[in-house]
Amino acid sequence: MTHMKFVLAPDSFKESMTAKQVCVAMEQGFKTVFPDAEFVHVPMADGGEGTVQSLVDATGGEIFHLDVTGPLGSQVKAGYGVLGDGKTAVIEMASASGIQYINAENRNPLIATTYGTGELIKACLQRGIRRIIIGIGGSATNDGGAGMAQALGVRFLDGEGMALPFGGGALGRLHSIDMSGLDPAVGETEIIVACDVTNPLCGEHGASAVFGPQKGATEEMVRTLDGNLAHYAKIIRRQLRRDVETIPGAGAAGGLGAGLLAFTRCELKKGIDIIIDFSKLKEKLAGADYCITGEGGIDFQTKFGKTPYGVAKAAKAGNVPVIALAGRIGKGTHELYQEGIDAIFGIIPDIGELGSLLADGEINITRTSENIGRLMKIATLK
Structure with a gap:
């Protein structure tokens, strides 16, 4: 398999993980499937908290x-x-x-x-x-x-x-x-x-x-x-x-x-736009096979300047596929498929109490990332 490059550019998952912690958890999952891949961490935000x-x-x-x-x-x-x-x-x-x-x-x-x-x-x-x-x-x-x-x-x-x-x-x-x-x-x-x-x-x-x-x-x-x-x-x-x-x-x-x-x-x-500029996201996306983004909740409001939307626009400029992870997937997300996000995955495995779901954020990110990686591997073997 050819050398693969993943750019990990999520927002924080509020009250659960900083954006940097999300990057680390994502890498852990994908690395299980692609141990020799290059992982570039670009912790993101949209100008608000974090x-x-x-x-x-x-x-x-x-x-x-x-x-x-x-x-x-x-x-x-x-x-x-x-x-x-x-x-x-x-x-x-x-x-x-x-x-x-x-x-x-x-x-x-x-x-x-x-x-x-x-x-x-x-x-x-x-x-x-x-x-x-x-x-x-x-x-x-x-x-x-x-x-x-x-x-x-x-x-x-x-x-x-x-x-x-x-x-x-x-x-x-x-x-x-x-x-x-x-x-x-x-x-x-x-x-x-x-x-x-x-x-x-x-x-x-x-x-x-x-x-x-x-x-x-x-x-x-x-x-x-x-x-x-x-x-x-x-x-x-x-x-x-x-x-x-x-x-x-x-x-x-x-x-x-x-x-x-x-x-x-x-x-x-x-x-x-400020965060994309100062984090040098566009430069880091050069030569990437996939861009992985996400935040605590993704819904119809995401396209009004939230992090996954901005990341997707930057990635699409370089023809890099974009996958988003979220703790909660709300209504209106189908519109995001026209805005540069190729797939959206929820990370929550079962119905649970909010406190424990927030505490298990990193485990759930890692498991979901591994499963996405396994799906990618099947596609590359075809």
């Missing part, structure tokens, strides 16, 4: 931890990654300002802040990093990224020249923006924002109306926050000559998209 881990794993980088200001002002432990090139950092804003830090009793989008996300950016700048990837999903905030800017030295002042407190609830009193304290390194830094939503900052499809309620906003709060963000955008337009109100993605993460557009040199891109 992005830091996947890019660090894919590039041989390192993760750093520090205490930052959480969304409600208390200290939380967050982290960021530095990729293998030593020049690029990757941040998940949820690590510092995520919805996991609030609950039904304490959530309050009027005071929630992205200050901690700004502290992560500042830590990267102090390390000499001048290119930062930021995933901006899963926020607890609705402050238009004002907290992030405050951490970088921007001051938001009321009519009396007093600094505004944290949170989108105070932005209605914004009178002027003092940029004199902004860290000069911000202007020298390329920021690539992983953003998969197209919501504008304000209005019926804006940050407050669409995402505010899940962060605890009542109807009255939504009206207040939306009006405050519109006022904030007006002051930014007047003072900074940047119009961030209607740009698609400005409303992501409670308006953090708008804040990054206003105060940094940034570009908004689809998360999966």
